[in-house]
Amino acid sequence: MKIAVVGAGTIGLSWTTLMLAKGHTVRVTDPRPDLAEAVRDAVHEFVPTVPGFAGEAEELLSRLEIAGSVEEAVGGVHAVQENGPERLEFKQELFAAIEKAAPAEALILSSTSGLTPSSMSARMADPGRLVVGHPFNPPHLIPLVELVGASEREVARAKEFYLSLGKVPVVVHKEVRGHVANRLQRVLFEECVNLVEQGVVSMTELDDIVTNSVGVRWATVGPFLAFHLGGGPGGLRHMMSHLMPYVPAEVQERLADQAEAVYPLASNEERAARRDRQQLEIISSKERDDDVR
Structure with missing residues (x-):
């Protein structure tokens, strides 16, 4: 399978490593000037912690492609995993461009941690193609992927795709900002802050209590x-x-x-x-x- 990774920050680089480790060809694009070097460094760093993978980084890099634009990256691929900045207008323009350039049957997936698929897909001709596939960071290591989308067919296809990567995809049945895991994490962390600020426990004591x-x-x-x-x-x-x-x-x-x-x-x-x-x-x-x- 050929997969496009759009956006090579921490999450995009982690996805790239996992997808390469699962045997796919991965085409990465990002405007950062050090893209090729950043991907190589990340693969070398992350590979030892990819569950079930016992190979070497160099064998994975033979299936890595670097693309100079979004359109070049998504052409002819089976799936697109987007990991761009959390800015709504940027996402809307990006997904409209991805939809035009990617094959009609390609999965269009977003790692967004907070935005909803209905808001990001507002400029797409077929908004139902967009599915949120939100990982719990880092995706090459932590199993969860939260799936949110308007099309049952596309969500089901996305679920099969993530299962093939060894992930644990869970369907979120209603759009909600922040999805589920981050909302739970936020509530717990707010109380952690309160308890430390009130002097009930120190930071290290609270960490010991939770762990x-x-x-x-x-x-x-x-x-x-x-x-x-x-x-x-x-x-x-x-x-x-x-x-x-x-x-x-x-x-x-x-x-x-x-x-x-x-x-x-x-x-x-x-x-x-x-x-x-x-x-x-x-x-x-x-x-x-x-x-x-």
Whole structure:
């Protein structure tokens, strides 16, 4: 597959490395004068941390192409991954140009961390072609890609594409600025700032609290499943009814029903055992690297 990467900042360079490591030909464009050197340096730096790749950087660079313009980069490709500046007017002009120059069946994807596909595609002839494929940085290492788009067909095609790269693509069903992961991160970080500013804990103490509690837990099961398992035989329903009076009763009912549908209570013992194994592996890994901060 031939893929165009438009924009070679940190995220674009990370995508380029991953796509090369997965065997694709990657054509990169960016107005930066040191583009070729920057890509080579990034591939050498990132390759050792690409999951499952045991080759050498030089073998990947044989499939790298440098393009002098957006139009040159996207011509004849199967997919375009855009990573330009987070400026709406710039994105609108860029996607209109990409749509005109790229093949009719090429995927048009954006790494935008905050803008919505409907706003960025305003100048496209077929706005449904644009799908947000927002990675959690750096994309060559962190599995998540959030998918947002107006066309179910294009979102489904994008999902298959990211799965082929070894990613974990998750469909976001409604447009929302910042998507999901960044919104969660923002809320948590705002409270981190508040606690440090109020003198409740120091910065390093707060980091230790997170990395030795919710960080370990959420890495294995996520917030809803964590509380569903923590509620014992009654699951999330029991947990919310006893410890979460701030959640309205009707919302508790809906969430408990959903939890029991997707995480049947009969299998919770097995899920808890798997959670414990994974958490112990994370803790053991942290202990081995304890001398690095």
